[in-house]
Amino acid sequence: MxxxxxxxxxxxxxxxxxxxxxxxxxxxxxxxxxxxxxxxxxxxxxxxxxxxxxxxxxxxxxxxxxxxxxxxxxxxxxxxxxxxxTPFAARADVTRNVSMQDNALAAVSLRAPISEWDGRGFVPVEINIENRSGKPRRFEFDLAAQYDYRHATLSQVALEVPAHGVRAQVVYVGSGLVSLHNRYSRVQATVTVCGAGIQSGRQEESLATHNSNSAPKVAVSPALEREVGAARAAAGDDFYLEPVNAATWPADWRVFSAFDCVLLTKREHDALDAARRAALREWVALGGQLLVYPGKNDASARPVAPDDEPVGLGHIRHPGAPFATDTAKGLELVKRSTVAPPPDLWSANGLDDTSVEYRLERPLQGGWLSLVLLAFGVVVGPVNLWVFAPAGKRQRLFLTVPLISLAAALLLSVFIVVRDGFGGHGARRALVRLLPGVHRATVYQEQFARTGVLAGGDFPLADDVAMIRESAGQGDVTDSGAALSFRRTGGRGGGDWFASRSDLRHTLRTVVPTRARIEQIDTAGSGGAPVVQSTVPVTLRDFRYRDDKEQLWLAAELPPGQRISLRRAPAPGDGNLKRGEFTAIGGASDFAPVPTLDSIRWQSDDVIYTGKIEKPEPLKN
Structure with missing residues (x-):
């Protein structure tokens, strides 16, 4: 070969x-x-x-x-x-089966409408439980809104389910911090099953995550999901898009509180029941933007409502054409839909930041603390070695050092209590927006406090109050490096909402029931001066009203239950008021300010009341 x-x-x-x-x-x-x-x-x-x-x-x-x-x-x-x-819906639905010793199963399903959350508002979590065993079970849920891996807001709920029974409930998970500077946050659910015969009953699941808060959060209806998602992808926009069917969620404004904008078709909006439409309006009044588009089949029909209807701090917009007709305009409306606080009304009523934060501008004086530490060092060192434990009696150090340290700690505690006192003091302001015809009012509140020694940190915190701890100065509230833990359970708040010897700032948002209203019941004189009556439970000061003809009317005081004839303003002024709206300053009422820690002595309780003046019947000239 x-x-x-x-x-x-x-x-x-x-x-x-x-x-x-x-x-x-x-x-x-x-x-x-x-x-x-x-x-x-x-x-x-x-x-x-x-x-x-x-x-x-x-x-x-x-x-x-x-x-x-x-x-x-x-x-x-x-x-x-x-x-x-294609618009991608990152669903948070998860199902976990919990094994029992008697070989029966319990199916637990958790569902949330949002997968990207920055901590504002609430995340509604729908809990569905099917107890397939022959014994009643207790299901405990720990829902934690985690922030930057170290901080968390814990909400707890326990549900009793009978044998072979089912139960469903929606729990609203709130956060104590808003995601800033691209920091990671998520909602972590821990399910624990209690009862006889449990072998392994603890499961964990992540529901909603987020690592940036720069882009708007947009909820889109099923009918508009494909169109809006395709337009967003073609334009290269980065706002978050979540498909949400409003008809399948409860009639509660907290369902939409994590979003900046909601898109519906007119047919979907009209198909909602009255309670869900009212919940949407309450969310809009807190600053949300609702876009109601006509469908493709009724493109020629103009909406009956105005094209731009201001509702509280937000707007309900009715474009005259379907979204696909002008996608560029629709995307521009969406990108401008970031919920922001109402600074104009603060400054218009003389409540600027300087007048509210005046107590926080004075830095904590720590000179006396330095003197105490210096004295402690002198006593525990040279004085102790030369006087209390001299040469030949060094064994006394085992007794003198603990006693000197204990005395210094007691002296330091006395100095802190004398210097800062117990509790704290601060100032708060609230904006109350009366919603006509629905017996509701929206409350937006900011509060600043300097605390001394706090004996406890628990306070009443209603389940429908969105509360955020903000930074009281420069930087982020978490820059101190300490891990923060907040609790929300059973209408109570606790944990690190309030800390001893700290400068604190909080913002609160909620919707409260009330029958307070301002009515125009008549006109007086040849000039047609409006005669108004208030059912707000406090006397309103510096009352201002702009009528439909852009004329500004004033009143020094408006007591509850009295008919007051307004006087014409000499100059138009006050460009912040819209037609048909009023604004006034009043004291604390039964729905504002929202109560928090009772050991804080609030030195200012300014409340701005605003809204539309209601006219029950057409006025006769």
Whole structure:
């Protein structure tokens, strides 16, 4: 058998064949066998023809395999493009089965309408429980809104489920912090099942995560999900889009409190019951933006409501054409829909930041603390070694050092109590927006406090109050490095909402029931001065009202239950007031300010009341 002239060439060929697919290695082996069988002078033409046929067959199969591989890659690429262009709903629905010793099962389902959350408002979590065992069970849920891996707001709920029974309940998870500076946050649910015969009953699941708060959070209805998602992908916008079916969630403004904007079709909006439409208006009054688009089938019909209807701090907009008709305008409305606090009304009524934060501008004086520490160092060191435990009696150090340390700690505690006192003091302001016709009012509140020594941190915190701890100075509230823990359970708040010897700032939002209203009941005199009556339970001061003709009317005081004739303002002024709206300053009432820690002595309780003046019946000229 003739040997090949270049053994290294055969070795490299064997290695190359070993790295090829099996279908290519088979044809390569055939080619090598034909080469070894041929004489050295290659005179046998038949063998050369056979070799060429085998090579062509292998090449055709290799090309076919390569084409198939490229076609598969192209198909995956096209599917990826389609998935990117299609609105993706990152659902938070999870189901966990808990095993029992008696081999029965309990199915627990958790569902949330939002997967991207920055801590504002609430995340509604729908809990569905099916107890498949023959014994009643107690299901305990620890719902934690975690922030930056170290801080958390814990909400707890316990549900009793009878044997072979089912139960469903919606729990609203609130946060104590808002995600800033691209910090990570999430909602973590821990489910614990209690009862006889439990083998393993603890499960954890992450529901909603977030790591930036710069882009608006948008809820879109099922009818508009595909159109808005495709337009967002085509424009390259980065706002968060969540498909939410409002008809499947309770009639509560907290369902939408985590969103900046909600998009519905007119048909979907009209199909909602009165309670859910009222909940949407309450959310809008707190600063949300509701966009109601006509459907494709009724594009020629103009909406009955005004194109832009201001409701409280937000707007209900009715574009005249479907979203697909002008996607650029629709995306622009969405991107401008960030909920912001109402600074204009604060400054218009003389409640600027300087007047509210005047107590916080004075820094904590720590000179006396330095003197105490210096005195402690002198006593525990030189004085102790020379007087209390001199040479030859050093064993006294085991007694004198603890006693001196204890005395210094007691002295320091007395100094802190004398200097800062118990509890604290501060100032707060609230904006109350009366919603006409629905017996509701929205409350937006800011409060600043300087605390001394706090004996306890628990305070009443209603389940429907969104409370956030803000930074009282420069930087983030978490810059101190200490882990913060907040609690919300059973209408009570606790934990690190309030801390001893700290400067604290909080913001609160809620919707409260009330029958307070301002009515225009008549006109007086030839000038048509409005006569108004208030049912607000406090006397209103500096009352201002702009009528439908842009005329400004004033009153120094408006006591409850009295008819007051307004006087015409000498100048138009007050550009912050819209037509038909009023504003006034009053004291604390039964619904504002929202109570928090009772050991804080509030030195200012300014409340701004605003809204539309109601006209029960058409006025006769």
């Amino acid at each position: 003739p040997q090949p002239k270049n053994p290294s060439r055969c070795l490299s060929g064997n290695v190359a064949r070993a790295s090829r697919p099996p279908w290519e290695r088979r044809h390569s082996c055939r080619c090598d066998e034909a080469q070894r069988a041929s004489p050295p002078n290659h005179a046998n033409r038949a063998n050369r023809a056979t070799l060429r046929v085998v090579q062509r067959s292998g090449d055709r199969r290799s090309r076919a395999t390569s084409c198939l591989r490229h076609f598969t890659q192209l198909a995956f690429f096209v599917l990826a493009l389609v998935a990117f262009a």
